[in-house]
Amino acid sequence: MIDLFPFSGFIIGVLGLGDHGLMTARALQLSGAEVWAWDQDKKRRDKAEAEDITLVDLYDCDIREIVSLVIEPDIAHHDPVVGRVREAGGEVISDAELLARTQRDATFMGITGVGDDAFLCSMLTQVLEVAGKDIELGGTEMHPILGTHPLDLGGQYVLLMPPEKLNMTVSITFDTAVWLGAENTMTDHTLSSMKEIFHRQTIPRTAIISVDDPISRDIYEGLKLADEQVVVPVSGHSSVSGGVYIRDSQLIDDINDKAVIVTDLGALETYATAEQKRLAAFAYTAALSVGIEPRVAMACLQGY
Numbered sequence: 001m002i003d004l005f006p007f008s009g010f011i012i013g014v015l016g017l018g019d020h021g022l023m024t025a026r027a028l029q030l031s032g033a034e035v036w037a038w039d040q041d042k043k044r045r046d047k048a049e050a051e052d053i054t055l056v057d058l059y060d061c062d063i064r065e066i067v068s069l070v071i072e073p074d075i076a077h078h079d080p081v082v083g084r085v086r087e088a089g090g091e092v093i094s095d096a097e098l099l100a101r102t103q104r105d106a107t108f109m110g111i112t113g114v115g116d117d118a119f120l121c122s123m124l125t126q127v128l129e130v131a132g133k134d135i136e137l138g139g140t141e142m143h144p145i146l147g148t149h150p151l152d153l154g155g156q157y158v159l160l161m162p163p164e165k166l167n168m169t170v171s172i173t174f175d176t177a178v179w180l181g182a183e184n185t186m187t188d189h190t191l192s193s194m195k196e197i198f199h200r201q202t203i204p205r206t207a208i209i210s211v212d213d214p215i216s217r218d219i220y221e222g223l224k225l226a227d228e229q230v231v232v233p234v235s236g237h238s239s240v241s242g243g244v245y246i247r248d249s250q251l252i253d254d255i256n257d258k259a260v261i262v263t264d265l266g267a268l269e270t271y272a273t274a275e276q277k278r279l280a281a282f283a284y285t286a287a288l289s290v291g292i293e294p295r296v297a298m299a300c301l302q303g304y
Helices: 019-030 042-050 080-087 095-102 117-130 188-198 214-226 274-289 294-302
Strands: 011-015 034-038 068-071 091-093 107-112 135-138 156-160 176-179 206-210 230-235 244-247 250-253 260-264
Touching: 011 019, 011 080, 019 034, 019 042, 019 068, 019 095, 068 080, 068 095, 080 091, 095 156, 107 117, 107 188, 117 135, 117 156, 117 274, 117 294, 176 188, 176 274, 188 214, 206 214, 206 274, 214 230, 230 274, 244 274, 250 274, 250 294, 260 294, 274 294
Parallel strands: 011 034, 011 068, 068 091, 107 156, 107 176, 135 156, 176 206, 206 230, 230 244
Antiparallel strands: 244 250, 250 260
16 A cells, blocks of 8 residues: 555545545555545445544535545546535545655556556556566556555556546656547547646657557657657557557567567467457557567567
8 A cells, every 4th residue: 555645634535435535545544644535325435434434525514624635537527526626726636646746766657548458457567577577557446556555766557547537647747658549439528638648758758559540540640740759659450650560460560660570469369359469569569668678578478
């Protein structure tokens, strides 16, 4: 669990007491913060109360006392509590923001967008660990961010970052930002929030982005034109110059314009579907972005 020492002695609200919100409340309380936690679901409140988490009805309290409000991603940003905290001058943040303010020696890899993120996170975690990286995975259903362990210099957090969390996380500059793709049904607000994963990235930080849908291709072209960070395109079905792609089940590395065949994923049972093969290309590219040699990344993928 993360020690959230900067918040000791302050009143911090926690809205939403699912597994992630409950972990947030627990970490804050153990760190010396005065926690005001609430959830509209009585069962969740009862569970929090059984763990001695202080419950305060955030819909009926002096909201001006709250310095920071941490909300779970499924809490709507137009929720009355969110609006009242902001009107009173408080900040509304995510659990990832709490992590960033305490773990300043670590590096961060963020993942957002459309795809089988559970498969990617599982695969990527093993690839990085087998390659010798000290990593912690957070943000998935089974891995609340504040339930991770603290990391020293050289440690790597791999964080699943839905758009609702990205627009409440201002202190992380992702060393590697992974964009899995977008859908035409996404609103401008959602896409704008997702693009926050690239916020403040400069060379040698890396943006790894799908080019398999029109929205993502446009974003890739914009990042490439701006030339502020390293930008690597990834495709699950088409050759892409200067990137990593899948062609006839083969994983191709063209980052150095040499179109090197890394491995034949079709020969590996783990990568049975086109989506799994596509995500292997993302995992390979992400591994390279943190300094893992291509042959090592290849071996780790083959061993997954």
